[in-house]
Amino acid sequence: QLSLFRLTMKRLFSTSHSSVDSKEMKKFQLLAHKWWDEEGEYSALHSMNDIRVPFIRDTLLNMSSNYHLGNPLSGVKILDVGCGGGLLSEPLGRLGASVTGIDPLEDNIRTADQHKSFDPVLAKRIQYRSSSLEEIVEECMETFDVIVASEVVEHVADLEMFIKCCSQVLKPEGSLFITTINKTQLSYVLGIVVAEKILGIVPEGTHEWEKFVPPEELQRLLESNGFSVKTVNGMLYNPLSGSWSWMESTSVNYAMHAVKSGAQGQLSPTDTLSEMEREQSSAAAGTAM
């Protein structure tokens, strides 16, 4: 165990080719103990559960024919990448999923482990590991039904490698859920100036506009790596009410659902839709939410 820990620590701070950005990690180190204060620095992430959990849940239920409303995600194996203190892992675990939460920061994992330990049901359903995504690829090939990467890709060093690793650990036809921030003038004003500097909704320095990812770019990367994008929805945070809602425009925050192609890289018929048709159907799905 100790040698694995040492190896992990070496990897964490090495500058070798990795999707983990060590500068990013330092930012989160300071706040590792603040995860579970619902009114604290992470309050916006807590309230984001009100839309991201139903989004994940309902998308998966719509694709499945065999579930029980009392335990909707029972039997689903989920990887929560960049799980932090476990804010998203826990609700998914409560809905019945077997969740593996990984985060490169040891302190985050420690916080997450301690928080789940008081609930015997969650303690069994959720496993946390201090690790980067690349480090688990070998032993987790095609292991997971679902990957969630929420508020993570804007912190990642090499996005294409991140996506390739997601594809490797995901079962064929498995789902990938991403929530992140667009790279627009509006997202600079709202996401950095207002959110960080003026209202203090997000701790200052958390985000760098340069690393924000436009949905078109994310979609392009996903589709050139064996994924088919099914849904893109804009998200909006209301600082007065402290709550999130869906909106048509993806100019600030957005959520994306993509499905890994089936065995032998076969693409489903819908992938041959033209760019415009696909955008239209995504927008329609967005408004339907």
Add this chain to the structure above:
Amino acid sequence: AAPLYDVVVSGGGMVGSAMAAVLGHDIHFHDKKIALLEAGPRKEYDRVPDSYSNRVSSISPGSATLLSSFGAWDHVCSLRLKPFRRMQVWDACSEAMIVFEKDDLDDMGYIVENDVIMSALTKQLDAVADRVEVFYESRAVGYTWPLPSHSCDTSPWVQIELADGRRLQTKLLIGADGHNSVVRKEAEIKNIEHRYDQSAVVATLHLSEATDNNVAWQRFLPTGPIALLPLSDTASSLVWSTSHEHALELLAMDEESFVDSINSAFWSNVNHSDFIDTAGAMFRSAISLLKPSGTAVRQLPPSIAKVDPESRAMFPLGMGHATEYVQHRVALIGDAAHRVHPLAGQGVNLGFGDIACLAHHLSAAAFNGSDLGSLKHLLKFETERQRHNVSLIAAIDMLKRLYSTSLAPLVLLRTWGLQATNALPPVKVRI
């Protein structure tokens, strides 16, 4: 470690038992663990006893809907209940009267013995025994609250200690333990309370002659309202709110005198004054000019022949309202949150309304994988219910005070008020 429950309901009366049963029948609570703590013994019977119980409740259609949502109403119907179609409310000091009835001749409400409701609830709790564990003869004696969320070392759950030393833990504690709620006191939630200088006398009465008996009667005497709630074609339940001294007298007097007092209370016009009668008559003619259909037919209440021996009892009355209904991992429902005067027959219906609202929010929270004790959805419950309850509780309290006098100006005010309310459909519908 003490067993951990998702929800513990403290208090197994009508409201606490219904809360546990509703959650137990909720599909999103299928895999959850619920416990109900009741200090008394298990209450259930397969067949109703021949005599009526003297504790009855007026169940609104909304409450009946809630009870049927988890199968309890069917049991009530198979045991015993009396629907009523009309409510006539009038003043002892004037001719003013207000009649409530639904246009479509639907039932306005149901008079049900509390024991019947409890028996139905017990049956439906049995039906979900795999999810809901009922602890009878178990009184909670101590609660330990968790520290605020960011202190990680101690248990985040509510600790409960029972009288026999057993311990439980829970993610959400629901206090349904009545107007002297221990949960509320231990949570240090401030309660606005006021003892009325009134007690309610209850009894089971037999009518002089059989009748359809589908009207609920209430007359406001200066000492307090007297109500006759139908139980069957030949029997009615008495709820007479009056001064403590008068209540004791009523309990002590022989059965004949008791029956005479009741009949006199309903029929006598000794409190009328010519002035008020004239003023009232003038107002009535004014209304009939403006709104010809604005006065309803006055029916005569039944006369009483006999009282069931041993059925007389009394209990003190008061009002109460908790300043908060929720805290981290705690919610109050029923009389623990609000206590009202029986004059409007609302008490248990407010409690059932609390249940419907809280269950709705908890069900959504469970389906979202949320921590059930989180203030986020508990506050939504509190806001919705306080918005609904506060104005009703204040109105009931105000009515009680307004009708506790025979001073002419106030009588005139309430006379005109009652007559105007009777003539105005929108106001009546809200009530």
